[in-house]
Amino acid sequence: MRFTWTVFAGLGITLLLTTSPAHAYLDPGTGSMLLQGLIAAVAGVMVTARMYWHKIKGFFGRGAEPKAHEKDDRDHG
Amino acid sequence: MAEGNIDRGSFRDPAGQVHLIGDRVFRTVMPMAAADYEAVRNRPTWRKLIDSGRVLPEQEVEPTVLGEAASEAVHVLEHPRLPHVSYPYEWSFPLLKAAALAHLELHMEALEGDINLIDATAYNIQFQGPKPVFIDHLSFRPYHDGEFWTGHKQFCEQFLNPLLLRAFLGITHNAWYRGALEGIPVEELNRLLPWRRKLSWKVLSHVTLQARLQQAAVEKGGKAEVKQRKLPKPAFIHMLRSLHGWISSLEPADTGKTVWGDYARNHSYTDDEVAAKKAFVAEAVRGFQPETLWDIGCNTGDYSKVALEAGARRVIGFDFDQRALELAYARAVDEKLDFLPLFLDAANPSPDQGWAQAERKGLAARRNADAIIALAVIHHLAIGRNVPLSEVVDWLVDMAPTGVIEFVPKQDPMVQALLRLREDIFPDYTEAAFLAHLRERAEVVDSRTVSASGRLLVAYRRQD
Numbered sequence A: 001m002r003f004t005w006t007v008f009a010g011l012g013i014t015l016l017l018t019t020s021p022a023h024a025y026l027d028p029g030t031g032s033m034l035l036q037g038l039i040a041a042v043a044g045v046m047v048t049a050r051m052y053w054h055k056i057k058g059f060f061g062r063g064a065e066p067k068a069h070e071k072d073d074r075d076h077g
Numbered sequence B: 001m002a003e004g005n006i007d008r009g010s011f012r013d014p015a016g017q018v019h020l021i022g023d024r025v026f027r028t029v030m031p032m033a034a035a036d037y038e039a040v041r042n043r044p045t046w047r048k049l050i051d052s053g054r055v056l057p058e059q060e061v062e063p064t065v066l067g068e069a070a071s072e073a074v075h076v077l078e079h080p081r082l083p084h085v086s087y088p089y090e091w092s093f094p095l096l097k098a099a100a101l102a103h104l105e106l107h108m109e110a111l112e113g114d115i116n117l118i119d120a121t122a123y124n125i126q127f128q129g130p131k132p133v134f135i136d137h138l139s140f141r142p143y144h145d146g147e148f149w150t151g152h153k154q155f156c157e158q159f160l161n162p163l164l165l166r167a168f169l170g171i172t173h174n175a176w177y178r179g180a181l182e183g184i185p186v187e188e189l190n191r192l193l194p195w196r197r198k199l200s201w202k203v204l205s206h207v208t209l210q211a212r213l214q215q216a217a218v219e220k221g222g223k224a225e226v227k228q229r230k231l232p233k234p235a236f237i238h239m240l241r242s243l244h245g246w247i248s249s250l251e252p253a254d255t256g257k258t259v260w261g262d263y264a265r266n267h268s269y270t271d272d273e274v275a276a277k278k279a280f281v282a283e284a285v286r287g288f289q290p291e292t293l294w295d296i297g298c299n300t301g302d303y304s305k306v307a308l309e310a311g312a313r314r315v316i317g318f319d320f321d322q323r324a325l326e327l328a329y330a331r332a333v334d335e336k337l338d339f340l341p342l343f344l345d346a347a348n349p350s351p352d353q354g355w356a357q358a359e360r361k362g363l364a365a366r367r368n369a370d371a372i373i374a375l376a377v378i379h380h381l382a383i384g385r386n387v388p389l390s391e392v393v394d395w396l397v398d399m400a401p402t403g404v405i406e407f408v409p410k411q412d413p414m415v416q417a418l419l420r421l422r423e424d425i426f427p428d429y430t431e432a433a434f435l436a437h438l439r440e441r442a443e444v445v446d447s448r449t450v451s452a453s454g455r456l457l458v459a460y461r462r463q464d
Helices: A002-017 A030-059 A068-074 B031-041 B044-051 B063-070 B093-112 B152-169 B174-180 B186-192 B195-199 B201-219 B233-248 B257-264 B271-288 B302-309 B322-334 B378-384 B389-399 B413-419 B431-441
Strands: B018-021 B024-029 B059-061 B075-079 B115-117 B125-128 B131-134 B140-142 B292-296 B314-319 B339-343 B371-374 B402-407 B442-449 B456-462
Touching: A030 B152, A030 B201, A030 B233, B018 B063, B024 B031, B024 B063, B031 B140, B044 B093, B044 B115, B063 B075, B093 B115, B093 B125, B093 B131, B093 B152, B093 B233, B093 B322, B152 B174, B152 B186, B152 B201, B152 B233, B186 B201, B195 B201, B201 B233, B271 B302, B271 B371, B271 B402, B271 B442, B271 B456, B292 B302, B292 B389, B302 B314, B302 B339, B314 B322, B322 B339, B371 B389, B378 B389, B378 B402, B378 B413, B389 B402, B389 B431, B402 B431, B431 B442, B431 B456
Parallel strands: B292 B314, B292 B371, B314 B339, B371 B402
Antiparallel strands: B018 B024, B024 B075, B059 B075, B115 B140, B125 B131, B402 B456, B442 B456
16 A cells, blocks of 8 residues: 555656656557556656665664565565 | 468467468467567476466477468467357456456466566457466567566556446446457546546556546647656566456446345246256257357356256357356356356347458357257347347257257246237247247257246257
8 A cells, every 4th residue: 555655646746747858659558658657767766765765774773674564665666 | 271261360460370270270470479489488487377277278380280371480389279269348247357367367477487468458368168268379578677568558448447347337348348349448438437436546547647648648749758767577567466456356336246146046937847947958958969058048057057967068158137147157167167158139149340340250150059058038039129030040040050949938927028018019929930930940859848837948950
């Protein structure tokens, strides 16, 4: 659920922010491809965020065992 | 070995076609697809997908078996012949749901072994009994890291949207799907769904957002940007898994399990009459020894099961009633019967359609039964739909060389119910006329009156 809402919020923000034109090609599956582009972008942001989170945790010492929901998040890359 | 042997359902794919020669089914792998096919075939997961029954078995044979017709083919595969080909517009809700789940499970298992599916068409799923199997070996490609799910839109339109139509709005998919052939368009479903349904994240992303993004792309006049991003494999698998969980939870909006149960008990005749009817059907089927039997008007499959127990190897059932079909499917799964119950409006069977009106075959072109049973069907067509009695008899007798037909006389309460609100314009609807028509086409091998109202069962062999 938590992952779902993170992606949802992420998608909303990404949808508002992405306006830069790029290589163009329209076919009936464009909507699906754009949607997956957003999912890919959010997944990328999450990977980066987690990488920094681990760095921060590492900086403050060994830290505790990862919590259950963090383990869960790892599944979603 | 001319083009005539190519199955018209496979002509679109330049990677290879299906050839039907006698009872044998072959698939060519053309040069453009050979490298990918070989790469997939050599992955350990490939064997697992086939051995687990998810994908139809295949065996490589000498390309020369197809002669000139396959002179350019790099490989030729032979497949076991499917007992019956059916289309998604002939499936009930639980059949379409089973097909959708099987497709997702196959895709997830394939991805784990670095094999991808390039499309997601429901026509690539067929049923053996109630069990779905994937039939297109050229839909597989080696997975490349970061790939998008190219079949996502197709999956939505051919599996997800028709299921949502029934689950959220109580509308069966069959008529729309049969007309549209490629499923229910995302944009149109989005327009139909009430706003409260769109509060769900899953609906929002797979339906609304997808439709909006498509619309936005159209409005940009073809200048929409698809960014060259990579979709991480775990995110890809998460998409498939979350769709699987969602679809697993979908049920028809207009039926509850208790309704089905009551429906099954809703008989208009006594237990003795049912027993007499079952005994007659069993006896006739034992005499005919059919490989494939079609049960026209199968209802929940009571007599399909009788036919199977009497020695029919498999039964394809047909009915108009969605709830009956849902119960029949559940019975086939629970009792492990080789029984496939399909949707049919007998007064309007599936036509030859698609490209060149040959891509998807009509019901008549797919006749493969050795015997039929048509119990309590005739009056629905002859009186309910005004089809002349002689034509109903012809239609049934043309379907298979042997069969059992039940004649329901006018004084029967069920026929009276059909006539209650309309004028009786059927003076020729009599047992004598029925038997006379049948005897013009077939030899009556047995007949028995099985109810107090005068229902007559007739077993016959067609005179060819």
